[in-house]
Amino acid sequence: MADGVVAQPPRRGRPRGTSGAALEAIALRLYAEHGFDGTTVDMIAAQAGTSRRTFFRYFDSKTAVLWREFDREVSQIRETLATMPEDIPVMDAVRRAVVAVNHYRADDVDDLRARMGLIGSTPELAASATLHYDAWERAVSDYVARRRGLPEDSLYPLAVGRATLATCRAAYDRWAARADADLTVYLDAALRALSSGFVDDVIVAEPRPARPRTSLGRSVSLSSDPAPARARAR
C-alpha cells in the first residue's frame, strides 16, 4: 500500500518491450471497436508494436485478457473470508465477504460494464469464463468446508460455492443491464435471497432507480418490498 510500483532491482537480460497491462488496454480497446471476433491477435500485437508470439507469452489465450482483474479478486475473497468472525452464520460471512470485495470505485464502473457486456455477448468469451469461475468457487468452498468441518470436495461445500457464484453472476448481469444502483446492492439482495432458500414468502425485488444515473447512489432501499412489480407476468 506504499508505492504501487515496487522498486525493481536491475535485472539481467533484455528489457521487456511491453507489459501485460499495456497489452490488456490495447486489446480491450480493439475488442470494443471491432468486436472480439473481429479482432485478431495480430492486430493487438501490431498496435503494441510487438509480435503475435509475444502476446502469447503474456497471455495463454486471446480470451485470457479479460480475466486479469477477476483472477485477482479471487485472492481478495480468500483473504476477506479469513478475517470473518467465527460466530456468525456461514452464509452471512460469505455474503459479507463478497460484498466487501466488490466495492468498485465509480471510475471503474464503465470499464467493468464494458467487460461484462463483451463477455455476455460473445459465446467464446462466455465459455472461457468457466476456468476462472472454478477458482472463485473454490475460495468459497474451502471456507465453508473449514467452518463446517467437512472435506473440501464433499457435496455440501461444493454446492455452496457454486450456488454462491451463480447467484452473484445473476446480480452482476442484472446490475450491468440496468446500472441504476450500486453493484453491492444487487449482490446483497441476491445473496440474501440465496441464504433464505429462495422461499416463497420473501420476494426480492430489483432495486429501483433512485437517482437518474449519475454518481451511482450507494444507499437504495430494497430489501422488503412487499408487493413489487407483479405486473407483466408474461
Place this chain on the structure above:
Amino acid sequence: MADGVVAQPPRRGRPRGTSGAALEAIALRLYAEHGFDGTTVDMIAAQAGTSRRTFFRYFDSKTAVLWREFDREVSQIRETLATMPEDIPVMDAVRRAVVAVNHYRADDVDDLRARMGLIGSTPELAASATLHYDAWERAVSDYVARRRGLPEDSLYPLAVGRATLATCRAAYDRWAARADADLTVYLDAALRALSSGFVDDVIVAEPRPARPRTSLGRSVSLSSDPAPARARAR
C-alpha cells in the same frame, strides 16, 4: 413411446452416409482412447468413413458431441415443470422436476460417468459447457418467473435458475466421483439444502455407501444425519 424410430417418408436427395448418433459413438470412443486433445476431427471422420467437412455438418464443434443428451434433457425439464401443481412451493416444484428427469437407467451410468469424467478433466470441454448450461438455467428461470409473476430476465428468477444448476452440478460431480448411490439421491439432498438456504442448522451429509457398488441401490437414507463425518476438518 410407440416405436422410437419414426417411419421415414421417402426423401428426395442423396441418402445420408452416416448419422449424428453414429458419429457421437465413434467420437466418444476415440476421446476415451486417445483423450480429447489427442483426437482430431479427421480421425473421427475417418473412422466413420466420411470426411471432416461432414462431421461439421452434424456438429457445430468438436466439443458439441458431448452435449447431445444434455440438450435433450432441457426440454424434458421444461415439460415436467409445466405439469407441476401450482399449489406447492416453487423450489419444491423445481427440485421435484429436476429429480424426476434424472432417473437414468443403470445401463447409462457408465456412459454418463465417462462423459462427465471427460468434461471434468478437459478444460476445453468444461469451457464448452457454458452455452449448454444457459438453456438449462433458462428453463428454470422461466418457470420461476411465471410462478412469481416477474419478468424472466429480472434478478430473482435469474438467480434461482443459476443457483439451481450450480447445485445440481455439485451433486453430479460428487455422484460421479463416488457413485455409491443413485444420482437422484444426491440431487435431492443438494436441492433440499439449497431451498433451505444452506442454513447452519441443517448439515447435509453425503450419502453413505450402502452397498458395495453393484446395482446402485436406490434407497439410501441420508437426509437428516445429525452428526455426520465431522472428522478430518483440514
Place this chain on the structure above:
DNA sequence: GGTTTTTCGTCACACAGTGACGAATACTTT
C-alpha cells in the same frame, strides 16, 4: 571484451472451423 541471462522475432507447423462449388444419388415429373 567475453559470458550469461532474459526477452523478442521469425519460421514452421497442426488443427479447428467456414465458404464455395461441383459430384453423387435419390425421388419426381414429363
Place this chain on the structure above:
DNA sequence: AAAGTATTCGTCACTGTGTGACGAAAAACC
C-alpha cells in the same frame, strides 16, 4: 426412359489460434 429437382457428400482453399524450435537482440555480470 429422359430430364429435372432436391439433398447430401467430398474436395479445395482459406483464415485464425496456439505451440515448439531456434537464433538474434539487449541488458547485466565478470
